[in-house]
Amino acid sequence: MALDRAEPVKAPNVYDAEPIPEAARAEIDRLMATGDLFRYTAPADAPVALLERDFAALMGTKYALAVSSCSAAIYLSLRALDLETGTRVLIPAFTFAAVPSAVVHANCQPVLVEVGENYRIDMADFEAKLDDTIGAVIISHMRGHTSDMDAIMALCNARGVPVIEDAAHSLGTLWHGKKIGTIGRIGCFSFQSYKMVNAGEGGILITDDADLVARAVIMSGAYEHNWKKHGTDPELDAAFARWQNELPLYNMRMQNLSAVVIRPQLGDVLTRRINDGLAKHDYVADLLNGSPWLHVPPPLAPETRAPDSIQFNLVGFDSDDEAKAFADAAATRGVKVQVFGLSADNARAFWNWRFIPGERQELPQTRAMLMRACDVRLPPRLTTDELDFIVDALVSAAEDIKGETRAYGT
Ligand SMILES: *Cc1c(COP(=O)(O)O)cnc(C)c1O
Numbered sequence: 001m002a003l004d005r006a007e008p009v010k011a012p013n014v015y016d017a018e019p020i021p022e023a024a025r026a027e028i029d030r031l032m033a034t035g036d037l038f039r040y041t042a043p044a045d046a047p048v049a050l051l052e053r054d055f056a057a058l059m060g061t062k063y064a065l066a067v068s069s070c071s072a073a074i075y076l077s078l079r080a081l082d083l084e085t086g087t088r089v090l091i092p093a094f095t096f097a098a099v100p101s102a103v104v105h106a107n108c109q110p111v112l113v114e115v116g117e118n119y120r121i122d123m124a125d126f127e128a129k130l131d132d133t134i135g136a137v138i139i140s141h142m143r144g145h146t147s148d149m150d151a152i153m154a155l156c157n158a159r160g161v162p163v164i165e166d167a168a169h170s171l172g173t174l175w176h177g178k179k180i181g182t183i184g185r186i187g188c189f190s191f192q193s194y195k196m197v198n199a200g201e202g203g204i205l206i207t208d209d210a211d212l213v214a215r216a217v218i219m220s221g222a223y224e225h226n227w228k229k230h231g232t233d234p235e236l237d238a239a240f241a242r243w244q245n246e247l248p249l250y251n252m253r254m255q256n257l258s259a260v261v262i263r264p265q266l267g268d269v270l271t272r273r274i275n276d277g278l279a280k281h282d283y284v285a286d287l288l289n290g291s292p293w294l295h296v297p298p299p300l301a302p303e304t305r306a307p308d309s310i311q312f313n314l315v316g317f318d319s320d321d322e323a324k325a326f327a328d329a330a331a332t333r334g335v336k337v338q339v340f341g342l343s344a345d346n347a348r349a350f351w352n353w354r355f356i357p358g359e360r361q362e363l364p365q366t367r368a369m370l371m372r373a374c375d376v377r378l379p380p381r382l383t384t385d386e387l388d389f390i391v392d393a394l395v396s397a398a399e400d401i402k403g404e405t406r407a408y409g410t
Pocket of ligand 1: 069070071072095096098099140141142143166168169189190191202203
């Protein structure tokens with residue numbers, strides 16, 4: 001797999017974003033000219049309101065609420081569920097620190113569930129921990145990997161426990177053909193720059209539940225009667241009337257500039273990113289799986305993925321030092337690999353979530369996975385040459401450490 005080219009391909013910069021579609025410009029100029037940045041100034045059809053309408057239509061849900069981040073969406077979801085202080089909320093032990101943080105922010109207690117070598121929730125541990133003390137469940141589709149949503153929904157529905165889907169990094173993923181984020185009571189998405197749609201920052205929550213969305217809308221900062229700009233449906237109006245003046249206002253609104261940057265990314269642009277992301281991920285996955293030292297776990301059968309990064313496990317790396325040496329060798333070859341559990345202060349390593357109150361929770365299975373699981377960004381815009389460069393660097397780095405003998409001819 002050594003590169004043999006007249007003009008060597010440079011290591012791609014996987015952190016650069018794609019340009020914002022040209023179509024955003026006219027609206028940005030209009031906002032610049034008018035200064036109309038606050039979502040509730042216009043009497044109707046403000047860009048944020050139009051984004052909510054577009055996003056709900058895209059996802060096939062009744063309601064959407066755009067906010068300042070996915071973390072804000074998760075926080076507001078927990079508050080909308082009206083959980084008592086101290087409620088125990090089940091979350092996967094492999095997620096981003098923002099998730100346990102949102103739980104703590106909502107005065108609830110995160111309870112961590114084991115995650116397997118395939119980055120998906122360990123269903124035996126989930127079932128064991130889903131006892132009468134659990135008031136809500138957040139399913140983080142971490143890096144877009146979908147856990148067994150059939151089993152999760154059956155167990156949670158049987159107990160009447162609400163499920164919030166953290167689909168921050170899963171826009172476009174399907175489960176039995178159904179859009180991820182529409183399976184639980186509420187779905188939350190991120191528009192932070194490293195996600196499928198880039199507004200720098202931003203988030204949105206979707207639900208079919210009028211009462212939940214009304215509560216979330218008010219708490220997001222729809223003070224006085226600004227909720228009237230969230231559509232007119234009798235069920236929603238009744239819910240707003242019920243909650244008027246009953247809830248605190250946390251001011252987690254989205255501003256119009258973010259919405260005009262997001263809207264032109266939702267149509268063909270998103271479809272192209274989803275399709276290319278999956279094709280390019282699978283191209284790289286097949287090649288990495290050709291190495292005896294690297295393993296990309298397959299998706300679950302009902303899952304159609306929409307990845308913009310790739311995760312794989314180091315196989316036969318007996319020590320953490322060997323795993324670190326692999327990451328160093330890949331870096332030398334121009335590709336930055338993060339071994340989740342081995343980079344300092346990684347926000348996805350549960351032992352770094354020391355802000356969680358109470359006794360430290362130990363998750364040996366998740367810890368073992370994090371010590372060998374690698375993360376490489378793979379934005380859908382990469383060319384085949386750039387993908388080949390990444391594959392070559394990773395496969396060669398593994399051979400640097402583990403020797404070439406088994407890499408060929410097996
Ligand atoms: C990015 C991310 C978040 C946080 O999203 P923000 O919009 O940055 O708050 C939460 N969960 C997961 C799984 C993420 O990938």
